[in-house]
Amino acid sequence: MKEGPDIARIAALIGDPARANILGALMAGHALTATELAAEAGVTPQTASSHLAQLTQGALLSVLAQGRHRYFTLASPEVARAVEALMGLAAAAGQLRHRPGPKDTALRAARRCYHHLAGSAGVQVHDSLAQSGHLTHDASGLRLTDAGLAHLRAFGLILDSNESQCRTCLDWSERRPHLGGKAGRALLRQMQALGWLRPLEGSRALVFTARGQSAFATAFPVAKG
Amino acid sequence: MKEGPDIARIAALIGDPARANILGALMAGHALTATELAAEAGVTPQTASSHLAQLTQGALLSVLAQGRHRYFTLASPEVARAVEALMGLAAAAGQLRHRPGPKDTALRAARRCYHHLAGSAGVQVHDSLAQSGHLTHDASGLRLTDAGLAHLRAFGLILDSNESQCRTCLDWSERRPHLGGKAGRALLRQMQALGWLRPLEGSRALVFTARGQSAFATAFPVAKG
DNA sequence: CCGATCCTTCGACCGGGATCGAAGCATTCA
């Protein structure tokens, strides 16, 4: 009964610990070089090279050669979403790699998912915009309303009118959608520019500054329901 | 940089061809016995037994022992969504197992995804309901409005008021969300009861009857945009 | 109780693939 796409190939590609670490490192959205990824994955450069070739061949990564460096990124937001979906399953199965520590708490609060904001803060943004009518769910998926577009522009975001289309991304820690796509990306950039939050050293986690914390709460209020 | 859930374990679990076939067979939403799954996967019962034990252990499947039979199903809708996400990646990578044939076309038109309707017909249901205001996207995700609830009840669906909460499921062939959850499940059941469509032998594909085709188009119209 | 069916456990085999050392290109910089 072989129907549909060959899922096993892709899953097997993600299923190796070294490759999974590579994908995890790239979930932050930054392009990383082969040697950096080798260190992240905990393998030698020649082993990493083999893995990177396979991931690229499998259309999970894309490469940008610059001088003697090769920068790798996730090939598409779809890849990031698939990885998050798998994280959700792994979390549900209780297969956390470490006992939850302070870093883990920080990750659940706010982190980079590909290029946008995830974690409870990310979900809060989504909910707040949805409640105030700045975000609608129509035929083509999630979309910013005109009011929402104006609202975010007032915030300092630079968004074309044809960039109202958004991506939702299932949050592995919250099990709820958060805001991805162009808008999500621009929003995170602006929040960092405003000094609301900064990346935690060597991690995808993001920590709010005291000032940013309260500003964020005011800007994206959410009613309990 | 080992952060978050252990994704490699889960992905490796899905990454074996035999296990992927098992998951694929269960995507139709029916409970299947160990021997049936062995046949689906193309391995002997003792091999399948080993795989099934691993999948159950990994919280991807759940088992119901009934007499000397053991019925397996996907452990949760999350599993089904993760599998669909992987199918999307595989399809994007152009790794279809077969050259697209008539069966493949049927699959893209309408199929079972877990217990609900997927494919272009599934997406059409979602879009139609969203356009007519029967479906909203709020803080807790996708939800049926009161009007939508009444609309579907008029259709013959039996739905509690507290079952307005819906699940969205990313469609691998359309790359767009379709309607899952309780409502999606009830809807598919009703459509089959009305004789609108019937399962294609030995496949997840669903084919519309002539009568069902036009009735469906009238019931779930969608404006082009 | 007996045979049939469903499923599992055990043991042995085998292959694919992950890994790293050594060597080879390519690029940059002095």
Next chain:
DNA sequence: TGAATGCTTCGATCCCGGTCGAAGGATCGG
């Protein structure tokens, strides 16, 4: 040009895990 750096290819090793035959429970029908 020569040395250093980033990355890849090649080859050898090794181990994990998929596979099936044989045998052992478990459950049902009579």
